Amino acid sequence: MKKLICLFTVLFTFSASKALASWVTDTSVIEPTYYADHNRDLYDEFGYNTQKLLNHWVKFGIRDGRPSSPVFDVRYYLKHNPDLANTLGRENFAKATEHWFKNGRKEGRPSHPEFNVRKYLQLNQDVAREYGQNNYIEAINHYLSEGYKQGRRGIGVLSNRRLNQDQ
Numbered sequence: 001m002k003k004l005i006c007l008f009t010v011l012f013t014f015s016a017s018k019a020l021a022s023w024v025t026d027t028s029v030i031e032p033t034y035y036a037d038h039n040r041d042l043y044d045e046f047g048y049n050t051q052k053l054l055n056h057w058v059k060f061g062i063r064d065g066r067p068s069s070p071v072f073d074v075r076y077y078l079k080h081n082p083d084l085a086n087t088l089g090r091e092n093f094a095k096a097t098e099h100w101f102k103n104g105r106k107e108g109r110p111s112h113p114e115f116n117v118r119k120y121l122q123l124n125q126d127v128a129r130e131y132g133q134n135n136y137i138e139a140i141n142h143y144l145s146e147g148y149k150q151g152r153r154g155i156g157v158l159s160n161r162r163l164n165q166d167q
Contacts, residue, residue, distance in 0.1 A: 023101040028140055030057045030068045038067040065093035070148050071115045071140050072100055080110040108136040115143065115154035123153050 023029065032053040036043040039061075046052040057068060065074045074093045077100055078085040084104075088095045100111055108118050117136045120143055121128040127147070131138035143154060 023098060024058055024062060025054055027144055028069060028071055029097060029101055034070050035068045062094050062097055071112050071143060073112045076113050077111050105137050105140055120154050
């Protein structure tokens with residue numbers, strides 16, 4: 001019986017980690033340079049080594065609720081979406097991250113203290129015209145690929161942080 005439970009645990013863990021892999025390393029969830037810059041201990045240990053940072057994120061960072069992206073902070077997400085905190089739990093960071101990736105982005109939910117996709121579209125009418133006023137996923141992608149590097153505002157004040165550019 002003990003062997004059967006152990007085997008079930010291994011298979012369940014493997015299945016769960018495979019399911020996580022489909023969204024857990026998306027750049028809207030984890031941007032390695034941002035992850036290093038906002039987690040000094042990780043920068044001290046790994047520098048900007050993308051693979052080591054991603055490995056840490058998958059093994060520990062998501063579970064610990066570490067800041068990982070310029071558009072998503074899981075602790076902020078739970079704090080500003082109390083319906084989710086009540087449903088998922090205030091410290092179920094993996095489930096909250098999965099919810100944001102699968103649903104919250106599409107809904108335009110508040111996800112980061114320095115970025116609000118609805119505000120981004122209001123402040124950047126060219127982006128709204130190109131992708132649509134309610135196409136939140138494309139607006140997030142635009143911010144990550146261009147807007148953040150260009151210094152476009154993601155909220156009412158300009159952030160001085162930038163993504164790593166061609167390091």
